[in-house]
Structures are given as C-alpha cells and as structure tokens.
Amino acid sequence: MAVPDRDLAEFRSTVGDWCRANVPKDWRRAQAGAPEEQFVAFQKAWFQELRQVGWAVPHWPAEWGGGMSVAEQIVLYQELAANDAPRLVLAFVAIHHAASTLLVAGTDEQRRCHLPAILDGELWVQGFSEPDAGSDLASLRTTGRREGDVFVVNGQKLWSSGAAHADWCLLLVRTDPGAPKREGISYFLMDMRTPGIDVRPIRNANGESHFCEMFLDDVVIPVSGLVGPEHGGWRVAQETLSAERGMTMLELSERLGRAGFTWLLEACRVRGPSGDRLLDDPVVADRLAAFEIEVAGLRSLCRRVVERHEAGASAPAEASIAKLLYSELLQRVMDFATEVVGLEAHTQLTKPLSSGWESGAWMLDYIGSYEWTIPGGTSEIQRTIIGERGLGLPREPAAR
Amino acid sequence: MDSDFGAVHDELRGVARMMLANHSPLTTAGRSFKPLDWQLLASSGWLGLEVPAAQGGAGAGFAELAVLLTEFGRVAAAAPYLGSVVLGTAALSLLEANTGRDHRLQELAAGTRRVAVALPTDRPEVGQPTAPFRIRRAGSVLEVSGRAGFVPDVVGADEILLLAADDHRPVLVAVAPSAPGLQIDAQPVVDETRHLAAVIADGVEIDPDSLWSFTGSPEAGAARLAERAMLAVACDSLGLATMMMEATVAYVTDRYQFGRPIGSYQAVKHACADMLVGISICSELVGTAVEALSSDEPGSWVPVSMAKAHVSSVAVEIAGKAIQLHGGVGYTWERGLHAYLKRAALNRSLFGSPIAHRRRLAARYAGEGNS
Numbered sequence A: 001m002a003v004p005d006r007d008l009a010e011f012r013s014t015v016g017d018w019c020r021a022n023v024p025k026d027w028r029r030a031q032a033g034a035p036e037e038q039f040v041a042f043q044k045a046w047f048q049e050l051r052q053v054g055w056a057v058p059h060w061p062a063e064w065g066g067g068m069s070v071a072e073q074i075v076l077y078q079e080l081a082a083n084d085a086p087r088l089v090l091a092f093v094a095i096h097h098a099a100s101t102l103l104v105a106g107t108d109e110q111r112r113c114h115l116p117a118i119l120d121g122e123l124w125v126q127g128f129s130e131p132d133a134g135s136d137l138a139s140l141r142t143t144g145r146r147e148g149d150v151f152v153v154n155g156q157k158l159w160s161s162g163a164a165h166a167d168w169c170l171l172l173v174r175t176d177p178g179a180p181k182r183e184g185i186s187y188f189l190m191d192m193r194t195p196g197i198d199v200r201p202i203r204n205a206n207g208e209s210h211f212c213e214m215f216l217d218d219v220v221i222p223v224s225g226l227v228g229p230e231h232g233g234w235r236v237a238q239e240t241l242s243a244e245r246g247m248t249m250l251e252l253s254e255r256l257g258r259a260g261f262t263w264l265l266e267a268c269r270v271r272g273p274s275g276d277r278l279l280d281d282p283v284v285a286d287r288l289a290a291f292e293i294e295v296a297g298l299r300s301l302c303r304r305v306v307e308r309h310e311a312g313a314s315a316p317a318e319a320s321i322a323k324l325l326y327s328e329l330l331q332r333v334m335d336f337a338t339e340v341v342g343l344e345a346h347t348q349l350t351k352p353l354s355s356g357w358e359s360g361a362w363m364l365d366y367i368g369s370y371e372w373t374i375p376g377g378t379s380e381i382q383r384t385i386i387g388e389r390g391l392g393l394p395r396e397p398a399a400r
Numbered sequence B: 001m002d003s004d005f006g007a008v009h010d011e012l013r014g015v016a017r018m019m020l021a022n023h024s025p026l027t028t029a030g031r032s033f034k035p036l037d038w039q040l041l042a043s044s045g046w047l048g049l050e051v052p053a054a055q056g057g058a059g060a061g062f063a064e065l066a067v068l069l070t071e072f073g074r075v076a077a078a079a080p081y082l083g084s085v086v087l088g089t090a091a092l093s094l095l096e097a098n099t100g101r102d103h104r105l106q107e108l109a110a111g112t113r114r115v116a117v118a119l120p121t122d123r124p125e126v127g128q129p130t131a132p133f134r135i136r137r138a139g140s141v142l143e144v145s146g147r148a149g150f151v152p153d154v155v156g157a158d159e160i161l162l163l164a165a166d167d168h169r170p171v172l173v174a175v176a177p178s179a180p181g182l183q184i185d186a187q188p189v190v191d192e193t194r195h196l197a198a199v200i201a202d203g204v205e206i207d208p209d210s211l212w213s214f215t216g217s218p219e220a221g222a223a224r225l226a227e228r229a230m231l232a233v234a235c236d237s238l239g240l241a242t243m244m245m246e247a248t249v250a251y252v253t254d255r256y257q258f259g260r261p262i263g264s265y266q267a268v269k270h271a272c273a274d275m276l277v278g279i280s281i282c283s284e285l286v287g288t289a290v291e292a293l294s295s296d297e298p299g300s301w302v303p304v305s306m307a308k309a310h311v312s313s314v315a316v317e318i319a320g321k322a323i324q325l326h327g328g329v330g331y332t333w334e335r336g337l338h339a340y341l342k343r344a345a346l347n348r349s350l351f352g353s354p355i356a357h358r359r360r361l362a363a364r365y366a367g368e369g370n371s
C-alpha cells in the first residue's frame, strides 16, 4: 500500500514529537552497567510505552496489532534511531522470531494464545543451537520421545539468548532418530516453567551474560506445542528464519545509519586539544564517505527485501545478502570507529544493554559486532548460501 | 643476524614459552589477568636484560628484549614490563651518567624498584615526540608541569620519569608518585591486561639532581625512547597474532561440523592461510625494525613506523578472525580470545595510530622531511 509523501512527513513529525516527549532522558547513563533486573524492568516498561502508541510491533499484520506499511515502518525506525530511543532488545525474539513462526506456521489456537501475550510482555528464547550443532544445525541431538499426547524431551541447547528471562522457547528437537537428518526434526513451543529445564547463563566476550546453556531433562511438551507437522520442523525453521531476517534488518540498518554512523560523524567533528578534528584528515573523511555510501545501499536493499517479501516475490538468498552486508558493515564501522577515536574508545567499560549494537562505546561495540557475524548463520555460511541458492553454484561437499 | 645470536634467541624463546605457558588468558579460562610474578621475572634475568653486567644485568640488547616481548604478547601478559623495563631501563641507559643512575639500574634489574616513563601516548603523534611536560625555572627553584594520558604501568611504580621540555630541549625528570602537585589517575581500559594512567603535574617542585639529560643529542634520545615504545607494541602484536593463529588452527582442526573438520572448508582454511600470510610479512617487518633499532641505525624510525603501522593493524584483523572462526565459543569470556582482541585493538592505538605512522612515512615521498 503506497502512502503519500505528505502523510509520511506528518507521521515523521508525530513520531519525532512523541520521542522527544517520551524517550526517557538520560536512559543511557542510567542503564550502563545496570543490574540485570533493572534492565529487564526498563525493557518491559519501554515496550509497553511503544505498544500504547501502536509502535511495538509495526511489522505484524493489522489484525494482531501491527499493519504499518513498509514506508511507514522505515520512518518509524528512522525517528526512533534519530531520537536515540532504547531498542527492544529483550523482546527481540518474541516480536520477530516467535511472531513470524506463529504467523507462518502456527495454528489459530497458538496465535490466539501467544500473539496477544507477547504484546502483554511474554518473552521468548530461541533454542536451536547445540554444542555439536551450530552451523550444521540439522545435526541437532536433543531428542523427543512421543508418549501418547506428549513428547518427553532430553538434551542440551547452547547459546540461547535471553533464556534466563524467557517465558517460552522455540525449540528444535529430533523426534525421529531413524530418519535422514532434516526429516526427523520437530518444532515446538516450550513453556519455560515446565519442570526439567535448567538454564545457566554464559558470560560473553564483553563480560555480559545474555546467552545461556539450557539442559533439558525429561521435559514434557504436549502435542499441542508442535508447530507444523511432526518431524516437519526443519522446513518451519527455514521459512521463519528468512521471514524474520528481512524485518530485523529493516530496523537495524536504520539504526546503523541514523545512530551508529551519525555518532561516528559526531565523534569525528569533536575538536581535539590542538583544535583539529579527525574529520580534517582526508584519510578519515574518505573512509567516512565510503561508509555512508555502503550504509545508503544497505538501507535501500533492506527496504527492497521487505517489500518483495511482503509481495511474496522474494529473490533467492536476498535475506542472506542483507544479513551478510549488515553484519560485516557494522563490524567494519565499529572497528574503524575504535581505530580513529583511539585510546579514548577504550575507556568506556560498560554500555547500556538497551542500546543494541551501536552504543558509542566503540571498543565494546566492535566486539559486540560479532553478535551479528556469528549467530543466525555465520558470514561463511551466508556466503555459501548466496553462492549456492543465489547463484546456483555447485554444492560444497558435505555442506548444506 | 648470525647463527650464534639465533641460537641464543631460540633458547630464550624456548625458556620464555615454557615459563609463560600457563599464563595465557586462553589457559586461565579468560578469568584472571593476574600480573606475572615480578620476582620470578627478576630471577629469570628478564628485568635486567639490557642492563650492563656491571649493574647486575645481562648486557644484552633490544634484539633479545624483542624475543621476550613477542612471548609476552603470545600470552597477553599482564605485567608492568613495558613501563618499567622496555621504557624505564632504556630511559636510564640513554641518560648521561649520573650518581643515581647506576644504582637505579641495579635495582631495576634486581626487581626491587619499578619505574614508569611518561611519553606522549594518547594523541597520534609520531616523529619527534613533543614532550608532554615543561620545566619552569624560577630562580634556583625548578618546577615541572604538564599532562600525559594513558601512560603504561604508572600505578605501583616507585618513580616516574617525565619527558619534559627544558627550554625546548627534551630531558627526563624523575618524580616520586607522592610528590606534592603530582596527580596520578588510573585509567582503566577495556583491555584488562594493561594498566594505564594519566599523569598530571601541576608545578611539581623538583630537585636539580632529578633532572637528567640524554647522552648525545637530546632529540635523538627522546626519539629513541619513543621508537622503543612503538616497536615494543609491534612485537607484542606479532606475538598475540601468532598465538591467535595457532589457537585457531588447532580449533578448526578439532571442531567438526557437517561431518568434517571445519578447517577442511575452504572458507575457513583460506582465512587461516591469510593469517599466516599476514604474520609472515609482520615478522619480517618486526625483524628489520628490531635490527635497525638495536644497531642504532640512523633513520631507524622508518622501519619502526612500518612495523608499528602494519603489525598493529594486522593483529586486530587476525584476533577478530580468530573469534569468528571459533563461532559461538569464540564469543565467550571463558575461552579468552576476547582478551587478545581487546589488547590488539589497544596496541593499535598506543604510541601512534597506523594512520599517523603511515602519514609520517608518506611525508618522505615528496622528497622532503626526515627520511
């Protein structure tokens, strides 16, 4: 649906005004290094503020509380970024991965049960990866034994982001050990309050503990928790992964452009003790311009990917192209920022958890950028996908 | 370098590697960044490597020191070695003989005294280091004022040597950390293996006996000190990059995905190969610079700047790629790779950024400047 430019301009000023009135002043300072509970409370409160004005899940269908056009979403994300609004990091999996799974493959019952609950603050975690099943996700070994109306699940999940706070889990389980790798997997919705789930946080490279290990010991999941057909979970996971990828990129590329890159420009405009600015160095200026060009291309591409997805006309591997571009560009921008800002970039020891991947604490942001080049299909795996699915190149032996 | 030296270096390297083996953040599970035992370093002779035998040292040169520095980089060692040994001992050795000097060298070698040297580190200044401090003479009273940020290993030092301009002539001034008017602000950085601080002197009164001149040209002396700092950091980056390559090669050999070691996939294998290619050129650059510096060649700043610019950049790339190739494991605190990336990135900015060093090198192309 095309929205006339005038309306978009109006919408932009509405969002801008709202942000100026409602984005908590000084939230960055208050949230930097804040204890976990404070972060969770802050995230939940902010989610409800956005929800009240209808901006928490703009990408959902109208009947569930979304329904915003792609053009409007872009304006929304741009204004949220430009006004330095906190990001919905804690609800990320709920509003993207869980929602797209339910919308694409869930039953009406599951949708009715969870989509409104997500709006009320239900949090989700993705329990896909295992110690021996990372890039080769299909080799996962967590087992589900069917016993009448329930599955009894045993195994270990790894790197489950946000598991410590999650109410529900998107879970991949091997339910048919005899079948070929991808044909014996089922996709479940698991209530995190079920007995037998042991969650242990893992400290990450920046010293935070967001991702976790999950040990599942005779966890009982009712058959009603299945998404898609029994043993048909692999297909469900593939479809929802690419659906979600485009949407998240739309927001993240605007953040990179409107927040990350803009702050880097600001840092380069600061006058040093001798009155000079980093910007005055032609080498720095050239790199900044090169980044601006790439960010512009990325933003445009992400928009195109979402529009084509909505029209049901996605090109093969384009979601992978967007993810690869975003994650590696983010990494290069943060690396460069760390380099040119110099020793000062190393003096910020904490960053507010609600800021996402560009907080202005450049060294921490640079390390944090690996949260995009490793998960959700590493850069190496994305290139293989782009080569094989995007270009039809012959498959690599034993891979995919 | 002749083979005798080669053998000596190999032995030093072997001993160091054995002694430091359990000190890497990779083996301490990224948990502790405990400083190395200073007395152990003293008894190994590593604190007095360049101190003349007469003062209880080994009478060796920068080439031997470079071997150790590379080994310290491999384990991302937390030790005040850069401040006290690489810069402190050298600063004293570059000075005209004076009463306190030999005594201090002796104590430094024995590990009973630690010093720090305040050179410019925060602004990407290369070339002739501008002294961050100034001397003021009011009658017979001498005062020093100024500020240096990000000075290594100040906290815990018994004495701080300030690079100061005495009527435009660079000199070193020794001050006690407790001197009235002297302020030391520890500056924690993301890299927990290094300890930096800002040193601020506001009219600190100094004893004329604590104002020391460099032997020969004062400018050359000050430049030599700065070059040592730059090259020490390059050696460190070379060591840590090498360790990251080795750790990655071991990991991708053992880790299986899709039924094969991940190192068998070209994307992974080629990335590892690029590490080796990068390190190969880095070790040449470091070797050339070390030779130039230890044989006091005029124009040694050129190979030093080349090494600092290139090695400190490549090390960041290699440490980053190491994390990437370890997958999720690489992103954990426990695994310790993060300590290497943080140190590599700090090294890149310490004592002149790669851009600043390249700018200095490029200034030679116009046929002017100090080539």
Ligand SMILES: Cc1cc2nc3c(=O)[nH]c(=O)nc-3n(C[C@H](O)[C@H](O)[C@H](O)COP(=O)(O)OP(=O)(O)OC[C@H]3O[C@@H](n4cnc5c(N)ncnc54)[C@H](O)[C@@H]3O)c2cc1C
Pocket (backbone or CB within 6 Å): A125, A126, A127, A128, A129, A131, A132, A133, A134, A135, A136, A158, A159, A160, A161, A162, A211, A370, A371, A374, A375, A376, A377, A378, A379, A380, A381, A384, A399, B255, B257, B258, B262, B265, B266, B267, B268, B324, B325, B326, B327, B328, B329, B331
């Ligand atoms: C911050 C973070 C958050 C995460 N959050 C979640 C989460 O919420 N839920 C979840 O389920 N998982 C999560 N993950 C896990 C993530 O999806 C995996 O780490 C990722 O899929 C890679 O798997 P791995 O870690 O086992 O690495 P491996 O698969 O062992 O890969 C190691 C290296 O080998 C390369 N490689 C492997 N196979 C090939 C091949 N065939 N060709 C070329 N290169 C190859 C990889 O690219 C990588 O560089 C998270 C990971 C991180 C770092």
